[in-house]
Amino acid sequence: MAEPTADAPTSAGGNATVVPEHGETHGGSSASRLNWLRAAVLGANDGIVSTAGLVVGVAAASASRGPVLAAGVAGLAAGALSMGVGEYVSVSTQRDTEEALLAKEVRELAEEPEAELAELAEIYEGKGLSPELAHRVAVELTAHDALGAHAEAELRIDPDNLTSPWQAAFASMAAFTVGALLPLLAIVLPPVSVRVPVTMAAVVLALVVTGVLSARLGESDARRATLRVVAGGVLAMAVTYAIGSFVGVHV
Template structure:
C-alpha cells in the first residue's frame, strides 16, 4: 500500500518571509547607518543612543504603516479582480470555459482534454479555478496586510536593536567601526537565515545583503564626517 505523503513547499512562507527579511534588513541598515552618521559627526554617546532609539521606534511604525497600506492595495486589487471574474462567470459562462481551456492548451494540454478539464474544474469551483489559473491568486500568495504589518514592525525593531546594542557597549572612540562591523555581521547572518528559510543559495544572499549594507554605512559615515567637520 502506497501511503500519501504531505509536502511542505517553501513558497508557503513567501508572505511573512518577505516582510520579515525586509523589516530586519531595514532595521539593521537604517539604524546602523544613522548611528554611524551621528557618531562620525563627533556627537556624544547620549546623542547617538537617543538617535538610535528614535530610529528604532519611528522605523518600526513606518514599516508597519507602509506594509499595511501597500499590501492592502494589493488585497483591494485582488478583490476587484475576483468580483469582476464572478460577474463574468455569471453572465458569460461559455466564454469563461473556453478561456480556461485556452490557458491549459497554452501550457501543453491537448485542446479536447483541456476543455474537459476546464469543464470539470468549473463544475466543482469555477471561481477558484479562474482565480488560480487565470488571475494567479491562491491561498498561498494572497495578500495579508495585518500579517505583513506586524511582521515588518517586529523584525525591524529586532534588527534595529542589534546595532543599537553595539553602540551602547562599544567605547566612544570606536563606535563607528564597532557598529559598522557588528551591522555587517548581523546582515550576513540575516542573509544566511533568510536564504535557508526560503531554500535559496546562502552565499549569494549573504554577499548581496552585506554589499548593500556596507555601501549604505560608508555613504552615511561620509556624510556625517562632512557635516561634523563643517560644524
C-alpha cells in the same frame, strides 16, 4: 492548481480521468509564506543598515551616549512605522485589486458560464492538453469550484488566501525593529573608545546572515548576494561616519 498528469487513474471506459491532487487546487499558500519570509529578511536588513548608519554618524559627532541613544531610538521608531505604513498601503492596494478581479470573475461566471468554461478549457489546452481532455478538465474543475478554478488559472489568485494588510504591516514593523535593535545595542553598550568598531563588526556579521538567508530564499549565489549586502552596509556606515565627523568638528 495541479496540472493533469499522465499517470492519472483511468475511468471504466479506459480514458484517463484527470483530478487535481488533494491540497494543490490552491497552491499559493507556500509561495505566500516564502514571500513573507523573504520580506521579513529584507525588512530586518533595512533596519540594520539604516539604524547602523544613523547611530554611527551621530557617534562620530558626539562622544556622549545620550544623543546616540536618542537618535537610534527615534530612527528605529520612525523606520519601523514607515515600513509598517508603507507595507499596509501597498498590500491594501494589492488586495483591493485582487478583490475587484475576483468580483469581476464572479459576475462573468454568473452571466456567461459557457464562455468562461470555454476560456478555462483554452487555458489548459494552451498548457499542452488535447482539446477533448482540456474541456473535460475544465468541466470537472468548474463543477468542483468554478471561482477557484478560474482565479487560479487566469488570475493566479487564491480566493481563500488573500494577503492581509495588517499582517503585512506588523510583520514589516517587527522585522525592521529586530534588525534595528542590533546596531543600537552595539553602539550604546560598549565603551566609547570601541563602540564604533564593535558596531561595525556586529553589523557586518548580521548582514552576512541576512545576505545568506535572502540568497537561499531567492535560490541565488550566496557569496555574491552577501557581498552586495555587506558592501552596501559598510558604505552606508562609512559615509555617515564621515558626515558625522565633519559636523562634529565644524558645528
